[in-house]
Amino acid sequence: MNNRITRRDFIATGTAMSGALLLNPLNSLASHANANKKKRVAIVGTGSRALGMWSKDVQETYSDKVEFVGLCDINPGRLEFFKKACGFTCPTFNDFEKMMKDIKPDTLIVTTVDATHHEFIIRGMELGANIITEKPMTTDEEKCEAILQAEKKTGKKVTVTFNYRYSPHRAKLYELLRNDTIGELTSVDFHWYLDTSHGSDYFRRWHRLKEKGGTLWVHKATHHFDLLNWWIESDPAEVYATGALDFYGKNNPFRHTNCRPCPHKDKCNYYYDITKNKQYMDLYVTHEKHDGYLRDGCVWKEDINIYDKMAATIKYMNGVQVSYSLTTYSPYEGYRIAFNGKKGRIDAWIEESHPIEERPYDEIVVNKNFSTREFIQVSQGTSGHGGGDRLLKDKIFGGVTEDPLHQSASVRDGALSILVGIAARKSCETGKPIKLADLTSLELGVKRQFVQS
Numbered sequence: 001m002n003n004r005i006t007r008r009d010f011i012a013t014g015t016a017m018s019g020a021l022l023l024n025p026l027n028s029l030a031s032h033a034n035a036n037k038k039k040r041v042a043i044v045g046t047g048s049r050a051l052g053m054w055s056k057d058v059q060e061t062y063s064d065k066v067e068f069v070g071l072c073d074i075n076p077g078r079l080e081f082f083k084k085a086c087g088f089t090c091p092t093f094n095d096f097e098k099m100m101k102d103i104k105p106d107t108l109i110v111t112t113v114d115a116t117h118h119e120f121i122i123r124g125m126e127l128g129a130n131i132i133t134e135k136p137m138t139t140d141e142e143k144c145e146a147i148l149q150a151e152k153k154t155g156k157k158v159t160v161t162f163n164y165r166y167s168p169h170r171a172k173l174y175e176l177l178r179n180d181t182i183g184e185l186t187s188v189d190f191h192w193y194l195d196t197s198h199g200s201d202y203f204r205r206w207h208r209l210k211e212k213g214g215t216l217w218v219h220k221a222t223h224h225f226d227l228l229n230w231w232i233e234s235d236p237a238e239v240y241a242t243g244a245l246d247f248y249g250k251n252n253p254f255r256h257t258n259c260r261p262c263p264h265k266d267k268c269n270y271y272y273d274i275t276k277n278k279q280y281m282d283l284y285v286t287h288e289k290h291d292g293y294l295r296d297g298c299v300w301k302e303d304i305n306i307y308d309k310m311a312a313t314i315k316y317m318n319g320v321q322v323s324y325s326l327t328t329y330s331p332y333e334g335y336r337i338a339f340n341g342k343k344g345r346i347d348a349w350i351e352e353s354h355p356i357e358e359r360p361y362d363e364i365v366v367n368k369n370f371s372t373r374e375f376i377q378v379s380q381g382t383s384g385h386g387g388g389d390r391l392l393k394d395k396i397f398g399g400v401t402e403d404p405l406h407q408s409a410s411v412r413d414g415a416l417s418i419l420v421g422i423a424a425r426k427s428c429e430t431g432k433p434i435k436l437a438d439l440t441s442l443e444l445g446v447k448r449q450f451v452q453s
């Protein structure tokens, strides 16, 4: 209670502060200089996501607001390739602690393997940086709690990069739900299909191991659970889930270490020729000698210990219930969702594998009870992840301050989305429903708290 600031306190403090600034022009100058200062940004984890999303493009698009001051990775070859590919001149490090102490960045981007995020988020804040972390924020409830406590203790800020919220189609769904289009929301049906190409890729890479990515309940579904938490505008309360590995991994009669030397390539539908992808050759294959990581790993490897089909029932604090599933070997990629309300239903679907030229817009259907059916067409965004990537970067680096649809995600949002996945994973392992309150110190509410990040 002591930490809560009421609107009256805020106005009083704000007025007192503006008074102080007026009385002291030096303060005002200092604050103006701060606003004009470039963000000094470092990256830990110079892999594919950092290269495609958080480096060269950020430098080129927001050059007046951002400068890259340090790069860190445990693979020295990949690190040097990354620096060159971005055209950066900043120093590189294999030792994270040394980078933070030498460079003292004010912002740290965390794009390492999921299960290591917490190390860099926590230590990064302790060493003075605000954090921009890729999803999932982390992979289990203990690490999640440690991040929440570190943010409180250091007074620094964690932003989780939930790009999915920014796609125009999903934003339109949020608006429709807030505008009472179907009355009180009571349940949601949400089914996500990864196709044989994208889905199988999770089983080739480090993601295939629970100890690295926390299973797809966390690594992948964190996006979907974040969308649900945001659309429903309540905190999740309880999860019951089942899952199995009945397609990839041990389920095939033949296997090898990876695709390049595989003797079965002629008969394997999942053979992947990485030599045709120049970027992956430069980023991964050339540097295998440093860490032994095979980017074209066999999808039939017996060490795969994650689920490839998953289903969950999620109950929310406001009574909404969700029926969710994730499939990883579908002929097409996309999802179907329906929101059921007391006055109607909203249906929406995306087939991402259809080329963008063949679907210039995505549709939403609003069915009102005892009334009409309305078709709404939403134009595609042009950047990655349904148009979300550019809008997210504009928010984080481009100085966009308004957030009318609450698309910006804080540490609380990062935590609640992974906690649904962690609860689902625990439920699969125990056969029991899992309460989120048993996994976190966060106070769970019927009405979702939006914390600016």
Ligand SMILES: NC(=O)c1ccc[n+]([C@@H]2O[C@H](COP(=O)([O-])OP(=O)(O)OC[C@H]3O[C@@H](n4cnc5c(N)ncnc54)[C@H](O)[C@@H]3O)[C@@H](O)[C@H]2O)c1
Pocket (backbone or CB within 6 Å): 044, 045, 046, 047, 048, 049, 050, 072, 073, 074, 075, 078, 110, 111, 112, 113, 114, 116, 134, 135, 136, 161, 163, 219, 385
């Ligand atoms: N939001 C999205 O849509 C999206 C898309 C892709 C990836 N991601 C996320 O981005 C992150 C990175 O994924 P990726 O596809 O780039 O993986 P990647 O394997 O290409 O890159 C990970 C990098 O981290 C490095 N690394 C691993 N452990 C490290 C450590 N202890 N210290 C320093 N470096 C370390 C690896 O050497 C590698 O270069 C993941 O958390 C992933 O979930 C998000």
